[in-house]
Every structure is written in C-alpha cells, then in structure tokens.
Amino acid sequence: MRDSRDxxxxxxxxxxxxxxxxxxxxxxxxxxxxxTQEAYARAWQHWDKVARYDSPEAWxxxxxxxxxxxTWRKARNRLxxxxxxxxxEDLPGADPDYVAIVAALRRIAPDQRRAVVxxxxxxxxxxxIAAETGVAVGTVRARLTRGRQALxxxxxxxxxxxxxxxxxxxxxx
Amino acid sequence: xxxxFERALRAGSARLAMNTNLKHPGExxxxxxxxxxxxxxxxxxxxxxxxxxLGGTAYAAGWAAAPSHHPAVAxxxxxxxxxxxxxxxxxSRTGTPSPTSSPSARRDGGSSDGAxxxxxxxxxxxxxxxxxxxxxxxxxxxxxxxxxxxxxCTLPEKxxxxxxxxxxxxxxxxxxxxxxxxxxxxxxGGPAKVYGGTVRPHETVxxxxxxxxxxxxxxxxxxxxxxxxxxxxxxxxxxxxxxSSTGGVTVGRWYHGQR
Numbered sequence: 112m113r114d115s116r117d118x119x120x121x122x123x124x125x126x127x128x129x130x131x132x133x134x135x136x137x138x139x140x141x142x143x144x145x146x147t148q149e150a151y152a153r154a155w156q157h158w159d160k161v162a163r164y165d166s167p168e169a170w171x172x173x174x175x176x177x178x179x180x181x182t183w184r185k186a187r188n189r190l191x192x193x194x195x196x197x198x199x200e201d202l203p204g205a206d207p208d209y210v211a212i213v214a215a216l217r218r219i220a221p222d223q224r225r226a227v228v229x230x231x232x233x234x235x236x237x238x239x240i241a242a243e244t245g246v247a248v249g250t251v252r253a254r255l256t257r258g259r260q261a262l263x264x265x266x267x268x269x270x271x272x273x274x275x276x277x278x279x280x281x282x283x284x
Numbered sequence: 285x286x287x288x289f290e291r292a293l294r295a296g297s298a299r300l301a302m303n304t305n306l307k308h309p310g311e312x313x314x315x316x317x318x319x320x321x322x323x324x325x326x327x328x329x330x331x332x333x334x335x336x337x338l339g340g341t342a343y344a345a346g347w348a349a350a351p352s353h354h355p356a357v358a359x360x361x362x363x364x365x366x367x368x369x370x371x372x373x374x375x376s377r378t379g380t381p382s383p384t385s386s387p388s389a390r391r392d393g394g395s396s397d398g399a400x401x402x403x404x405x406x407x408x409x410x411x412x413x414x415x416x417x418x419x420x421x422x423x424x425x426x427x428x429x430x431x432x433x434x435x436x437c438t439l440p441e442k443x444x445x446x447x448x449x450x451x452x453x454x455x456x457x458x459x460x461x462x463x464x465x466x467x468x469x470x471x472x473g474g475p476a477k478v479y480g481g482t483v484r485p486h487e488t489v490x491x492x493x494x495x496x497x498x499x500x501x502x503x504x505x506x507x508x509x510x511x512x513x514x515x516x517x518x519x520x521x522x523x524x525x526x527x528s529s530t531g532g533v534t535v536g537r538w539y540h541g542q543r
Contacts, residue, residue, distance in 0.1 A: 115309075115310075118309065119309035122309040122312060126304070126306050127301040127302070127304045130304045130306065131300045131301035132297065134297070134300055135293065135297055140300065140304075144304060144306060147306070148307055148312055148315075151312050152312050152313075152315050152319070153316070155316045156316050156320060206292065206295060206296045208292040208296065209292055209293065209295065209296020209297070209299070209300075212292055212296065213296070231290045231293055232290075232293050232294060232297055262289075266289070269287075269289040269292070272287040272288050272289045275287075
C-alpha cells in the first residue's frame with residue numbers, strides 16, 4: 112500500500128530543489144516545472160518501489176533529466192523559435208550571472224550539460240555521477256572537461272575559472 | 285573547490301528553488317492516478333479491438349476456407365441437414381425443386397437446374413456498391429445491380445470477379461488489375477439470402493463484399509475504379525467505390541433476394 116503522506120513529504124522537501132536542477136538542464140522555468148512534476152507523478156505510480164531506494168530524489172532527478180532530454184529533442188521547432196526571438200525571460204529578478212550560465216548550458220551537449228549540472232550544482236562526485244548516469248568514471252570526467260571547455264567561450268566572465276577547473280576535475284573527480 | 289562559476293550557478297539555482305510554482309502533492313498524485321486509469325482503459329480497448337478483430341477474421345476465414353461444408357454456401361441439398369441460426373431453411377428449401385417449378389419456387393430453392401442459361405453479366409446495369417454495416421473490425425458492403433436481359437437466367441455458380449484501377453487515371457489510359465479476393469458468406473442479421481437460382485428480367489441481383497476495418501490487421505489498401513468482370517472478358521463499372529480494407533477483400537456468392 113502506497114503511503115501518500117510519505118510521498119507528500121518527499122515531494123514537498125525535494126521538488127523545489129529538483130526543479131531548480133532541471134531548470135539548469137532545460138533553461139526554462141515552466142518546462143522545468145512540467146518535467147519535474149511529470150517525474151514525481153511517475154514516482155508516485157511506482158512509489159512502493161521508489162520509496163525503498165537509497166535516494167528516491169536521485170531516481171526522480173534521473174527521470175526528470177530523461178524527460179527533459181526527450182522534451183528537448185521533440186521541441187526543436189520551439190528552440191528554433193527561441194533562437195529567432197530570444198530566450199523568454201522566465202526568471203524575473205534573477206542574477207544576470209545565473210541567467211548567462213543557464214543560457215550557456217543550453218548551448219552545450221545534453222550529456223555534458225547533465226554532467227556539469229550534477230557535478231557543480233547537485234554536488235555529486237564523479238563516481239556518483241557515473242553511477243547515476245550509467246557510464247564509466249572516465250566518461251564522466253571527459254564530459255565534465257569538455258563541458259567546461261564548451262562553456263568557456265559563452266561565458267567570458269568565467270572563462271578563466273572554467274578553463275582552470277578542467278585540470279582540477281581531471282585530477283580530482 | 286567551488287569556484288566563481290559554481291557559486292553563481294548554485295546561488296541562482298537556489299533562488300529559483302525558492303520561487304518555484306509547483307502543484308500541491310495531492311494534485312500530482314491525482315494526475316498520476318488519472319493517467320494510470322486512462323492507460324488501463326486504452327489498453328483494455330486495444331485488447332478488446334484485437335480480440336474482436338481476430339475473432340472476426342477467424343469468423344470470415346472459417347467460412348471462406350470451408351465453403352462446401354457450410355449450409356449457406358453449400359449446395360441446396362445440404363441446407364436442411366445443418367441449419368444455422370441466421371439462415372434457417374424454410375420447408376420449401378428442404379427438397380430439390382423439379383425442373384418444372386415456377387420461377388418463384390425455383391427462386392426459393394435456389395436451384396439452377398439448367399432451365400435457364402447462366403446470366404450474362406454484361407446485361408447487368410446500375411451496378412452500385414453500398415456501404416453496409418461494420419462490427420468486430422469488419423465491414424460489409426453490398427453490390428447490387430439490375431438484370432436487364434429479356435429472358436430469365438441462372439445466377440453463375442462462380443464467385444464474382446472484380447478488377448480495380450491500378451494505374452493511369454480514370455480519364456486517361458486507366459489500367460486495371462484483378463482484385464485479389466477471398467470467398468466467404470456473410471450473415472448480417474437481415475433476412476436469409478437466396479443464393480443462386482433463377483433471375484427474372486429487371487430483378488435485382490446482389491453479392492456481398494467484406495472488408496477489414498481494424499487498423500491492427502495491416503496497412504489500409506484502397507481499390508478505386510471497381511469493375512465486375514463478365515464472362516466475355518469485359519467489365520461493368522461499379523459505382524459507389526472505392527473499397528478500402530486493412531486485411532484484404534472477400535466476396536460472397538451471388539444472391540438475388542432475401543427471405
């Protein structure tokens with residue numbers, strides 16, 4: 112029997128955080144909220160199982176990222192429109208640096224973006240990212256390195272840190 | 285190792301997390317339940333359709349495969365031996381009519397004792413296909429026509445042969461191909477059909493055309509420009525087409541009345 116109170120407290124405690132992580136992936140708040148809620152709806156459908164996982168939040172985040180990538184692929188036309196008319200301002204009062212970072216993240220490959228978000232935003236270690244994304248540790252390091260390199264040209268203000276951080280990621284992970 | 289990039293990313297994300305506009309958890313759960321129920325309903329519908337389609341296909345294929353054993357397609361003599369619910373024979377069908385039977389008696393008996401020559405299909409006019417009923421993934425249409433010959437004739441024992449336009453245009457250089465058909469007998473719940481027998485001038489003659497309407501049966505094929513092939517090798521145009529089916533076309537035997 113699924114415990115709705117258990118699910119509700121899980122949702123209320125983690126959904127805002129997961130939404131913000133997904134936002135860094137998709138770059139649009141409305142899309143991030145939709146994707147996150149969809150992921151939690153799936154979590155509820157499988158709550159008996161998901162509740163027993165070590166980290167239900169990681170499961171939801173993984174599902175949300177998958178949906179985001181899928182949505183991303185399906186929405187090529189919409190992205191074309193965004194490029195033509197500019198990304199909609201979806202976060203009034205947001206830090207300009209953050210807006211620039213999210214815009215830059217949208218310009219790199221989804222796998223690299225996911226690695227960067229998990230590492231720098233969620234705070235997972237390289238082995239944890241490898242476990243969550245189902246790839247080898249070396250692949251995660253490569254994605255992080257290439258992701259930061261790819262971000263650097265779009266974030267001139269952080270270019271120095273991004274380039275310097277490449278070696279740190281490669282060495283520490 | 286949090287550098288300026290990472291700090292900016294985390295700060296912005298944290299600010300966004302405080303301003304998310306998320307649904308109440310109860311709404312999330314309710315939405316998930318609604319979707320689960322919808323999925324179950326869709327799945328159940330698909331299963332029902334598949335079972336009905338398979339059942340219908342087997343139903344049609346069963347009769348098409350063994351026409352000589354089925355009372356409605358078998359020769360008249362066998363009608364009395366194994367009546368079915370939708371084609372119960374009247375007493376007049378139990379015997380073989382004599383060659384001197386009146387036209388109506390012959391019609392009842394469906395006999396073609398050679399009293400009249402086989403109907404010349406070139407003498408069929410106003411040939412029209414009408415959409416009939418649909419059910420179980422199958423659709424039944426009826427081709428009707430008027431016999432315009434001057435003397436009575438006997439309906440052919442063969443199943444009707446059809447062609448369709450498979451190339452060119454209707455106006456310029458149309459090309460016709462033989463329509464691949466199966467043979468079957470259909471029970472549409474209406475009066476019992478009288479197969480074979482003698483047809484009088486200006487009488488209506490019919491045959492059934494079965495098609496499959498279940499999408500899972502296969503890709504839909506459309507056959508435009510239907511024609512009825514005559515004994516002389518000619519063809520009489522059938523108005524009212526085209527015919528479409530996802531599982532081939534089946535035709536029934538000629539009949540010329542219902543009772």
